[in-house]
Amino acid sequence: MTGGPDAGRDPRLAQLLSAPLRPALVVVDVQRDFGEPARIAPYGLDDRASVAVAAAVTRIGSLVDEARAAGVPVVWVELGSDPARPWRSSTWLRGGDPDGPMPDDEPCRIGTEGAEWYRTAPEPGETRVVKRGYSGFLGTDLEARLTAAGIGWVTVVGLTTECCVLATAQDAMQLGWPVVVPQDATAAYDTDVHDAALTLIDLNVGVVTDADETVALWRAAADAAASASASASASGSASASPVGAR
Numbered sequence: 001m002t003g004g005p006d007a008g009r010d011p012r013l014a015q016l017l018s019a020p021l022r023p024a025l026v027v028v029d030v031q032r033d034f035g036e037p038a039r040i041a042p043y044g045l046d047d048r049a050s051v052a053v054a055a056a057v058t059r060i061g062s063l064v065d066e067a068r069a070a071g072v073p074v075v076w077v078e079l080g081s082d083p084a085r086p087w088r089s090s091t092w093l094r095g096g097d098p099d100g101p102m103p104d105d106e107p108c109r110i111g112t113e114g115a116e117w118y119r120t121a122p123e124p125g126e127t128r129v130v131k132r133g134y135s136g137f138l139g140t141d142l143e144a145r146l147t148a149a150g151i152g153w154v155t156v157v158g159l160t161t162e163c164c165v166l167a168t169a170q171d172a173m174q175l176g177w178p179v180v181v182p183q184d185a186t187a188a189y190d191t192d193v194h195d196a197a198l199t200l201i202d203l204n205v206g207v208v209t210d211a212d213e214t215v216a217l218w219r220a221a222a223d224a225a226a227s228a229s230a231s232a233s234a235s236g237s238a239s240a241s242p243v244g245a246r
Helices: 011-017 037-043 047-070 088-093 142-148 161-174 191-204 211-238
Strands: 022-028 074-079 127-131 151-159 179-182 207-209
Touching: 011 207, 011 211, 022 047, 022 161, 022 211, 037 047, 047 074, 047 151, 047 191, 047 211, 074 142, 074 161, 127 142, 142 151, 151 161, 161 179, 161 191, 179 191, 179 211, 191 207, 207 211
Parallel strands: 022 074, 022 151, 074 127, 151 179, 179 207
Antiparallel strands: none
């Protein structure tokens, strides 16, 4: 991934670099039940959608590597479906009995292979958040964790664009974080649905970029933070002259 950020194309990107705001990468639901070809085949993906999902997962893995190299915190958000706490409305939405037990095909059941990370995974010490619904913020401590880490803006990637990525990005924006969504680091099981979701994100949630531009933004943000720190240190040294110095 090469090239610099084209902050001039969107003043909102330039604003992210005007102050030493710390970015974070939020990875949403890159789990086997949502990305592994055999597990998502029942959703009826055509060839374009299948290729898009695979490419997005590859790009997400590359972004994770780039984030770590740039010192950008990586936050992992995963679905954990708990049979002891069935999601009634989700079951109803899919035509099941909302008062019955959790369906056998519920994705990402806690402790199953389907809930495992797919082709990328957290490293020791990286933040992990388990959610029950679409948004990484609903019923979790994600807001508190981002705040405690001093995060100023977030990049949201993952699966799928119109569902958990959109929900998480939207809540991040509503809670006060500027949001960047790389269009090539998320995917849906229908490419038209993916495009429609990106339109909604662009209208109401954040700035739609691509992975290369996002990495360039991270690097520029790191440079801005380093410059601000150096200026602060120099200012502090100048004001701490020994008493009696001429």
